[in-house]
Amino acid sequence: MTPTKKRLEKEYQSLRKTPATGYHVSLKHGDIFEWTGTLHGLDASPYEGGTFAFHIQFTDEYPEAPPKVNFTTKIYHPNVDGRTGVKNKYKSLPPASNLQNLQIPSNLLNMDQTRAETITDFFQTLMDINVKIPKLARGMEVKLLAACMDAGVAPFWDDFTELSWPQLLTLARKMEHEAADMVNAKMQGNNWDNEDMREQKMEYLKAVAKVGPNATPKGLENFAGRAKMMLEQGKMEMEIEKGMSGLKV
Incomplete structure (x- = not known):
């Protein structure tokens, strides 16, 4: 098992054991490099009551290279592009980073x-x-x-x-x-x-x-x-x- 795959397995099991607030994830076809999930709209926001499906694609360069996140449910947000997906401010991720402390994708709703x-x-x-x-x-x-x-x-x-x-x-x-x-x-x-x-x-x-x-x-x-x-x-x-x-x- 490669270091990247081992790390993703650990992060996935951590998210399954202690789900992040507002969203949950699962593997697509059992592939640890491809995740799907749903994000729940925050209360008192334009997204309240909504459920938005998303897709996360990892590469062997993770965490040095950030994953690519796309919404499969239509959503209007300044940080989401219909063609390219979620705009990621991270060109590289600190070694200690993971999906939970980076708050992906829940940090999209900060406005x-x-x-x-x-x-x-x-x-x-x-x-x-x-x-x-x-x-x-x-x-x-x-x-x-x-x-x-x-x-x-x-x-x-x-x-x-x-x-x-x-x-x-x-x-x-x-x-x-x-x-x-x-x-x-x-x-x-x-x-x-x-x-x-x-x-x-x-x-x-x-x-x-x-x-x-x-x-x-x-x-x-x-x-x-x-x-x-x-x-x-x-x-x-x-x-x-x-x-x-x-x-x-």
Whole structure:
């Protein structure tokens, strides 16, 4: 048995005996170099209630070379790339390191609280403007109507349909994901880790301010457009589902 294989056997048995908080692992086809597992979303986070499957591939160079981690369940996170998997900040691992003290992959969720708060803020703002536009159409928001006229926006309030609370929450999550994707693209291979957390959080908050909903004329117009698109997409999905059910024997 090679030193790497011996070490992996020891770490695997340790994780099975004393499971790490939030996730568990098992061998794929009994191969000690290939692990699978599930990660449970933290409470009070965008991932709460979710279960995310992942895959870990080791090489003979472990622990000098870190393992490659990929999620097999779709997950939105700045440190996860759909093609290349989890972005690993470690080019090499200290000899004393193991999967437990490196917290792989649970350290991915270190921005959960900030992201959860963002989704909550977005949702509350969306609820406010969702009822504000119908008031605008009924002439109950005189100052806002004047501001919209001055801004030269199209009369988006004429054909606006209010969204339901579940639809507003879905939109809030989608907009937050857009902010996270902007930071992910700007990072270009860097990581959201403790060393530069302050800088990355500032970038995230800038993205949140850019994509987040607001009650300005342009913000209302943008929301009305998104709402219309969401409703149209919902109708299209219902028609497709209806058509597919009609094909069933």
